Amino acid sequence: MIIKKEADQIISYLEDTSNLKFGNADAVYIPKNEAEVLQTIKEARRNNTPLTASGAGTGTVGGRIPAGGAIISLEKMNNIISIDKKNSKAVLGSGVILDYFLKELDSKKLFYPPFPTERMAFIGSNVATNASGEYSYRFGATRKYVERIRVALSTENILDIRRGQYIADEQGIITSPFFKVKIPAYRSPNIKNAAGYFAKPGMDLIDLFIGSEGTLGIITEVELKLIPALPPRSIMIIFLDQLEVHTKGEAVASGDLLLTGLEKDNGILKLINSIKNNKKLNVYSIEYFDANSLGILKKAFPNIPSCQTALYIEQEKKEMDIWLEILEKYSVVDTWFGDNARDYNKLIDFRHKLPELINEYFREIKQTKVAIDIAVPENYFPELFYFYREMAKTTAVEYVIFGHIGENHLHFNFFPKNEQEKEQAIASYIKAVKKAVQANGTVSAEHGIGKLKHKYLAMMYGREGVMEMARVKKTIDPFYLFGLDNIFPKKLLQD
């Protein structure tokens, strides 16, 4: 096993994409197999130091950044153990890089539906964070495709969990060979969600581990469900103007708002509903860009026309007549369509470029990002959307709104230029979180909680909810060994 103890060898493991700076650790352990993982755990227990799992470091909430102790990096557990085309499944070491896996699948004409956007991430981390991806609108997040995992526990055991094997009984107890755990009493919202431990009556133990951000055990191996390679797809970008309803206030004033039925809202939400409800279309993703996003994107795509909004739609077929029918009721400034490989790839870039340009801009203004990542159930989304519009109109802080509108999940990013603006942005953030909580939504749809969002998780599940998570953690990881300070502050474990 490789063990790194020199400061200059450790330093690259002390960061991810959150820009958090507190990371420190005494050593990095790089096991090659499960035996070495167990040996690492034994050593951490003997030294009585916490152990933080490290993937590729693409996380956005400081999950892998150690608050002291040692790091266990899964980078050498990177074997593709098998790809079984006949049964459409793959078994992988947790350190396999997603990009490598996807390319292997491609050559075998198979596909991994969660298709997380950041291809350098490790597959085990994707499971640990329940990563969602480019086609989540259509296929859902990682959770749905995890059939089996192997986890090293702090009790120095390997637990092999196959879906369906360990299920909560009527009292909410799950019995495994190494522990008995009572599942939390709260219920996770049935939407895109990456906030805290998953819980649901009659749940599967595997779902507790998926999305647990390295707090319950070290995932060593995963078995994933696959599907046949996707048929060719095309991308369309619709540039729109003059949507009649801009904010909830204006909507109410014009007597035009029905929060439950959208019949009278002649705006973009109606358009999105008609896309979602059209059975003849075969849509993979629906992404939203506000005028500010388009302003930023103009750097890379100078031909963007001046307009208010754009929708990005990836789909299987090219049903032009249907699209004309749908779109004729709206003020469409232009449409861009790409189905040959070159145009398709250019248009994919339209979607990938924005987060990149945003991150560049953050680095330029030297501020940490204030990025809202909430999602709400479908019927509440109009309310949230108008709230965002209102917030956009009234804030003095620069912002962009973009993202996965098909999944009722938009990113509202602020660019505060000074402390005062930062305070304003955070105040808005908290308002948005309250909205999400009111609506039984989530405070984090895809970024997770990590070390950044404890406060918001507490708003979502209440103090009792978070205490229940701490209780689960104490049961499964009685030595408080793993992922210290992820999801909830470590002091909660001492209470």
Next chain:
Amino acid sequence: MNTIVCIKQVPDSEHIQEVTINPETNTLERNKIPAVINPFDVNAIEEAIRIKEKHGGKVTIVTMGPPQAEEALRTALAMGADEAILLTDMAFAGSDTWATAKTLAKAVEKIGGFDLVIFGKQAIDGDTAQVGPEVAEALSLPQITYVSKLDVEDKKIKGRRTVEDAYEEVEALMPCIITVTKDINEPRFASIRGILKAKKAEIIKWGKDDLGMSDEETGLNGSATQVVKIFSPPRRGKGEMIEGVSADEKTSNLVEKLRADKII
């Protein structure tokens, strides 16, 4: 101001790994991979449409090719071209650049009433960059090749001609012919309306007789050159990715490997 754009349908280079050469006929097995408009020709179409948007007039697209080249013409119409002509005839088969140029020149003449003819700088399958200049010679028209920036004035054009490490500013009186590089513009994407319009549009088809050409002038007979053999170069060995989380580690893994293989 009327512009004619000559385009070619080529195998999609994004699928280049799938291209094979038939060892018996020494030709590319084209039908196995998707076909697209030659990338430089897309810039040519874009430039013509921009000229129309600024100065009025119309854009006519011409291609010589098999019946399926109609698809390329419809794509050009979807971008905003007004008319499309397909030069298709068994007699055209086997044309080299000269026979192709003569045929295109006849078509350009027949269309008539043009101010400018635009080509892409070269087709990415044959890579000869000859057809545009040959058409200019056949029609005795002035030509500017490798144009990366174009200004249209009253009776003349000014083109920036890219040469190695520099560019030339060249003026020509219209009517004239230019060939364009990728730098000249960023082509637009087709719009839904454009695609639907293009789907319904009529494609004009001309054969040898429509162009008043003889058997001797066209196809293999009219070609001054002949391809004797095309073959795939031997495959290179498979590359190997060096794994590692950091650049440091990748470097040391590489060194380790080079040592093990006794290369260093």
